[in-house]
Amino acid sequence: MAQLSDLVNLNLTDFTPKIIAEYIWIGGSGMDIRSKARTLAGPVDDPKKLPKWNYDGSSTGQAPGEDSEVILYPQAIFKDPFRRGNNILVMCDAYTPAGEPIPTNKRCAAAKIFSNPEVEKEVPWYGIEQEYTLLQKDVNWPLGWPQGGFPGPQGPYYCGIGADKAFGRDIVDAHYKACLYAGINISGINGEVMPGQWEFQVGPAVGISAGDELWVARYILERITEIAGVVVSFDPKPIPGEWNGAGAHCNYSTKSMREEGGYEVIKKAIEKMGLRHKEHIVAYGDGNERRLTGRHETADINTFIWGVANRGASIRVGRDTEKEGKGYFEDRRPASNMDPYVVTSMIAETTILWNKS
Amino acid sequence: MALLNDLINLNLTDSTNKIIAEYIWIGGSGMDLRSKARTLPGPVSDPKKLPKWNYDGSSTGQAPGEDSEVILYPQAIFKDPFRGGNNILVICDAYTPAGEPIPTNKRHAAAKIFSHPEVEKEVPWYGIEQEYTLLQKDINWPLGWPQGGFPGPQGPYYCGIGADKAFGRDIVDAHYKACLYAGINISGINGEVMPGQWEFQVGPSVGISAGDEIWAARYILERITEIAGVVVSFDPKPIPGDWNGAGAHTNYSTKSMREEGGYEIIKKAIEKLGLRHSEHIAAYGEGNERRLTGRHETANINTFKWGVANRGASIRVGRDTEKEGKGYFEDRRPASNMDPYVVTSMIAETTILL
Numbered sequence: 176m177a178q179l180s181d182l183v184n185l186n187l188t189d190f191t192p193k194i195i196a197e198y199i200w201i202g203g204s205g206m207d208i209r210s211k212a213r214t215l216a217g218p219v220d221d222p223k224k225l226p227k228w229n230y231d232g233s234s235t236g237q238a239p240g241e242d243s244e245v246i247l248y249p250q251a252i253f254k255d256p257f258r259r260g261n262n263i264l265v266m267c268d269a270y271t272p273a274g275e276p277i278p279t280n281k282r283c284a285a286a287k288i289f290s291n292p293e294v295e296k297e298v299p300w301y302g303i304e305q306e307y308t309l310l311q312k313d314v315n316w317p318l319g320w321p322q323g324g325f326p327g328p329q330g331p332y333y334c335g336i337g338a339d340k341a342f343g344r345d346i347v348d349a350h351y352k353a354c355l356y357a358g359i360n361i362s363g364i365n366g367e368v369m370p371g372q373w374e375f376q377v378g379p380a381v382g383i384s385a386g387d388e389l390w391v392a393r394y395i396l397e398r399i400t401e402i403a404g405v406v407v408s409f410d411p412k413p414i415p416g417e418w419n420g421a422g423a424h425c426n427y428s429t430k431s432m433r434e435e436g437g438y439e440v441i442k443k444a445i446e447k448m449g450l451r452h453k454e455h456i457v458a459y460g461d462g463n464e465r466r467l468t469g470r471h472e473t474a475d476i477n478t479f480i481w482g483v484a485n486r487g488a489s490i491r492v493g494r495d496t497e498k499e500g501k502g503y504f505e506d507r508r509p510a511s512n513m514d515p516y517v518v519t520s521m522i523a524e525t526t527i528l529w530n531k532s
Numbered sequence: 533m534a535l536l537n538d539l540i541n542l543n544l545t546d547s548t549n550k551i552i553a554e555y556i557w558i559g560g561s562g563m564d565l566r567s568k569a570r571t572l573p574g575p576v577s578d579p580k581k582l583p584k585w586n587y588d589g590s591s592t593g594q595a596p597g598e599d600s601e602v603i604l605y606p607q608a609i610f611k612d613p614f615r616g617g618n619n620i621l622v623i624c625d626a627y628t629p630a631g632e633p634i635p636t637n638k639r640h641a642a643a644k645i646f647s648h649p650e651v652e653k654e655v656p657w658y659g660i661e662q663e664y665t666l667l668q669k670d671i672n673w674p675l676g677w678p679q680g681g682f683p684g685p686q687g688p689y690y691c692g693i694g695a696d697k698a699f700g701r702d703i704v705d706a707h708y709k710a711c712l713y714a715g716i717n718i719s720g721i722n723g724e725v726m727p728g729q730w731e732f733q734v735g736p737s738v739g740i741s742a743g744d745e746i747w748a749a750r751y752i753l754e755r756i757t758e759i760a761g762v763v764v765s766f767d768p769k770p771i772p773g774d775w776n777g778a779g780a781h782t783n784y785s786t787k788s789m790r791e792e793g794g795y796e797i798i799k800k801a802i803e804k805l806g807l808r809h810s811e812h813i814a815a816y817g818e819g820n821e822r823r824l825t826g827r828h829e830t831a832n833i834n835t836f837k838w839g840v841a842n843r844g845a846s847i848r849v850g851r852d853t854e855k856e857g858k859g860y861f862e863d864r865r866p867a868s869n870m871d872p873y874v875v876t877s878m879i880a881e882t883t884i885l886l
Binding site for chain 2: 209
């Protein structure tokens with residue numbers, strides 16, 4: 176075996192029952208993803224059967240040095256597209272040794288909301304459209320853009336092809352297959368309006384799994400860009416000026432919305448969302464004010480408007496939904512750097528649990 | 533078969549019974565690994581069935597030119613991840629033709645300690661956390677660091693991902709699988725606090741095998757960095773200043789510590805280690821004074837203190853152990869360039885025999 180890749184790609188299943196589990200968690204900034212691996216005696220497919228673990232929280236801004244253990248609780252398992260075989264990725268959330276979620280753990284509170292009987296009954300579905308920008312390493316300028324300069328204005332790039340229009344497709348395509356391999360519900364990809372910007376969609380995913388799947392998809396994406404020697408950015412407005420920002424539009428429906436008469440339920444839900452516009456915006460991602468300007472297919476951050484087929488609205492309802500009298504709606508406000516645990520649970524809370532009084 | 537790779541990856545099992553055995557030993561500096569290969573007539577799984585061999589000790593600073601034969605005694609076998617098939621790696625230690633361990637042979641004395649009945653009874657377990665730094669070849673500057681400059685300060689790199697945070701993951705991942713293939717008890721890996729620095733853990737291993745497995749894992753690591761064109765450093769403080777050093781924290785337990793009431797045994801053992809702090813430190817790796825400063829998650833080299841979940845201590849006891857009243861403790865003092873035969877046997881000796 177001369178090559179590094181021969182060893183990296185070794186299929187261990189012929190030699191040992193042991194597997195490698197990569198435990199993944201969210202670090203102190205709320206957006207930095209961390210992971211480390213451990214050997215387990217044999218294959219595991221139930222997160223409840225995985226051992227808890229711990230990490231040095233003082234190295235991630237999540238604990239002091241003299242009491243640094245942060246405990247990892249395994250929550251979701253996906254197949255590892257990098258190590259393959261029976262090896263797995265494990266999405267975790269973080270707790271103190273006493274069993275309390277640490278402040279940056281947003282999953283715990285979201286899981287509480289999703290296990291509320293009123294919410295469970297409504298079987299909330301999410302389809303999240305994750306946009307992101309690829310940047311050249313070291314210079315942090317978008318991939319494919321000339322150094323010290325700009326490409327031609329937006330127009331040719333959305334779903335475009337060709338070496339002068341699509342930058343980084345190998346990353347995007349590798350990610351698509353890797354996510355499908357992993358068992359993530361990735362539903363599609365497309366090149367975005369700004370050159371070097373792309374989008375993938377995850378869903379429909381039910382309740383808490385929307386957050387789990389999106390975080391693992393983000394993890395796989397950054398592992399792939401690491402291999403490609405490219406940097407991925409989830410900044411909502413990476414380049415100021417006449418260049419689109421990056422969002423994470425959240426498509427949403429409940430059982431009631433999907434059934435006969437659902438459109439009325441949708442309209443009531445949107446009304447409640449409008450009454451809590453400020454609270455949602457605060458939780459929809461840092462720096463979103465640079466993106467939600469009212470231009471570039473966004474609604475201004477201080478305005479709440481909804482409309483059918485309106486990409487300049489805060490919330491958009493598709494023509495199909497209007498025509499069939501049931502379906503789903505799209506919250507276009509969340510930024511690309513939103514936390515899906517926070518956004519998905521907040522939408523469920525506002526539309527199902529919250530009362531105008 | 534046009535490419536070199538085709539020949540390197542040839543599976544000989546279809547063509548011949550013969551196997552290749554790579555004999556590995558530690559050279560004159562105590563940290564330089566050496567190896568050479570020989571053909572054997574068929575597969576071997578018991579080191580006692582392997583022939584002794586010899587090498588030119590005058591070329592490794594281990595013997596004078598006029599009497600240069602040093603004898604290799606095979607001690608442990610691992611599957612060869614580079615040659616595949618039935619080929620093997622053999623960890624050896626070195627003796628004079630008269631049968632005396634040469635001065636740099638630390639395994640021999642360690643094996644004596646581990647075969648002492650009092651020690652054998654306690655079934656000592658070791659989990660060693662080997663840290664190391666990857667350096668760019670020729671300039672010896674850490675992998676991923678800009679030439680003539682520094683990356684952003686520590687923070688994002690521990691367990692980090694991304695082309696701007698993790699440097700050399702392919703080496704680390706290749707090493708993980710290669711060690712599992714070889715039969716080494718590698719229990720995990722993680723990216724470390726300093727960019728370009730990584731860690732792997734081996735264990736739990738019993739007694740003398742902890743040392744054999746760490747040396748075999750170090751050998752495989754340096755063979756892999758050789759393939760990658762990168763240099764591996766086990767220096768305990770490769771970059772001075774606000775950059776973490778590299779250690780080889782040694783987790784340890786005995787049968788008594790793992791059973792009911794074990795926490796009291798642990799505390800007594802830690803007390804004994806505290807009384808021999810200077811002796812241990814002298815054996816825990818060259819250059820450790822550059823690393824054990826009291827900052828960067830270390831305790832000062834002249835201070836002995838222990839604590840639960842305290843990464844600034846000489847010895848750390850995990851919260852689980854405290855809670856359950858039994859378990860293990862972590863000696864955080866050994867440097868990345870420590871000799872595991874020396875460290876593991878010394879801990880056993882101090883806590884069990886003295």
